Amino acid sequence: MKKLRFKKRTRAFFYRQADYVAKNILGDYLTLKNKKQILIGRIVETEAYPGINDDASHSFQGRLTPRNKITYSQGGLIYVYLIYGKYWCFNIVVSKKDNPQAVFIRAIEPIQGIELMKKRRGVEKEEKLTNGPCRWTQSFSIDKSFLGKEIISKDIFISSPANKNFAIVKAKRVGVDYATKSKDLPLRFYIKDSPFVSKK
């Protein structure tokens, strides 16, 4: 059996543009460690939010609010926000300082810590543990405490397998029809035929 080799993503990767990071992070593994648990998921679906010129982005036309302030930092930080009063959306800030771009993690594939995920989600089916932006964050207990944390740390980081072999599907982003100008841009990426992507 061939040994899987992984390389931790470093800061420079997150300095790239949102669409580049969103696409290239597919197939990577997200690891979250706390005192006694390790949760790992394989990223299967992402969206790019390029910022200033994207009327779907929170930072469209340079809008800067207490909520999205962190996206104006350098790439590699975590941007979480509450949606519908109960769910947490998880993004990675990318690009350079004062260029407020973000990559939205929409779905992952459960790899490790599945029992804890089942407990937190209250469902048994593995396909339903993490197949949505606010489902996987429930499995991982993502909340406001993650805002501004480094995605390049010992507690939470992303690593890339040496070999990736899958087809990538490009599509328009989900749930941004309010963005009259950019709603149909192909900024959603997912691994073809993965049973763990969010459904539409």
Add this chain to the structure above:
DNA sequence: CTCACGATTAGA
């Protein structure tokens, strides 16, 4: 201060 609404989800 008021108030409409959301990068969603669960359930009928």
Add this chain to the structure above:
DNA sequence: CTAATCGTGAGA
């Protein structure tokens, strides 16, 4: 298909 549920942001 609709309700849930409340922090957030825009405007008075």
